[in-house]
Amino acid sequence: MASKLHLLQSKVAEASKLVSKHGCSYYKQLMEQNKQYIQKPPTVEKCQYLSNQLFYTRLASIPGRYESFWKELDYVKQLLKNRQEMKIEDAGIAALFGLECFAWFCAGEIVGRGFKITGYHV
Missing domain, CATH: 1.20.5 (Single alpha-helices involved in coiled-coils or other helix-helix interfaces)
Structure with a gap:
């Protein structure tokens, strides 16, 4: 058990060194690749606005999803009616x-x- 604990500690230390060495460059690369999604200025108000925008956009998509659900259900009903041909x-x-x-x-x-x-x- 002690040998497994020592092995785990060494793996954690190795991972920690890797993150501390490459973490900053990875973060910069990630931000550069996705800069088109970053809102300027990055304020709490802007984040709240985007959160509300996402919520109400999702809410507005419910009727379309509801309609799609019923179309799928009708398709399944038709399959069950014609199950001999399935x-x-x-x-x-x-x-x-x-x-x-x-x-x-x-x-x-x-x-x-x-x-x-x-x-x-x-």
Whole structure:
């Protein structure tokens, strides 16, 4: 255990040296590459304005997303009505999508319980 702790400490020290040596140049390079996104002057008021702009733009996009949702739902209903004509590829994609939804549900439940898996007595 002590050897693992020593190994971890040496890795952390190595990473710290790397960040202190190259961190500033990486930051400058990142800012230069993305300067078109930087607002002048960088004030709290400007940040609040952009935050509100993002929020209300997202809010304004809800009707379009709502409409797209119903179109997708109508498409699924049509597929179910004509399921005799459905290809095996479409059925496979639907099954994988259902499995993915179930997996995300299970992961969410585990996270909601604080990463505790119930049913096991230790």
